[in-house]
Amino acid sequence: MKLFVMNAGDIRNPNKGMLTPGRDEGVPITIPVSMYLIDHPDGLVLVDTGNAVYHWPEFLWGDHDDDPKENADRRIAELGYDPKKVKYVIMSHMHGDHAGGMELFPDATFIVRREELKTAWWPPCREPGAGFYMYPDYKDTRLFKYTELDDDEDFDVFGDGTVICTDTRGHTRGHQSVVVDLPETGKTVLALDAASLKENLDDRIYPGTGTWDIDMGLRSIDKLRKLRDEGAFIILGHDPEQWKSLKKAPDHYS
Secondary structure (H helix, E strand, O other): OEEEEEEEEEEEEOOHHHOOOOOOOOOOEEEEEEEEEEEEOOEEEEEOOEOOHHHOOHHHHHHEOOOHHHOHHHHHHHOOOOHHHEEEEEOOOOEOOOEOOHHHOOOOEEEEEHHHHHHHHOOOOOOOOHHHEOHHHOOOOOOOEEEEEOOOOOEEOOOOOOEEEEEOOOOOOOOEEEEEEEOOOEEEEEEEOOOOOHHHHHOOOOOOOOOOOHHHHHHHHHHHHHHHHOOOEEEEOOOHHHHHHOOOOOOOEO
């Protein structure tokens, strides 16, 4: 097995406090956006599909360096894989910086929480984080193949314990993280937006001002902290300092 960490660009945010409520208000931050490719003996798995900034409202375009080379299919092809051979696409959630390339994988089976699908297609207009869903990201994916998971279900993708989708609700109604058990690196957790920054995890700060449910978000952070305390390697969702130290594609974790 191999785990590739792929760059999907950067987002310039003028207020770090959006990610760490109650701290660093008004401090600018540039955060990485990532996607992950898992090469498993039984098939390729893509975790999240990155950005499609042309789907965002025009006033946000300047906040991101949009480069077609950062599209998920091109990143995968650069690694020598055929994007059409991706068997599963795991969606941590469907906010605009995670679901931008869904339309690029019509032959894959998408693994997503049932509640996340419902919310993305019909987000309550006054619910925190509702504005982060970008309908054009998935408007052409209605007839794609989906495995819809229950809210609290742990789902073993290949049935061998190596790739498990685990419930980390809070940031959104149907957020999930992915636990990858690698032969050499060991248990590696793709936290995604359940813990975007080191502060979220270390200091138990709930995951952003757009969090759907603060208590659920803190419960999910506790879950990630427990995994870390048990020896798991936690890859944070958008941490610029950790990003510098990660192995990035074409390098990989094995």
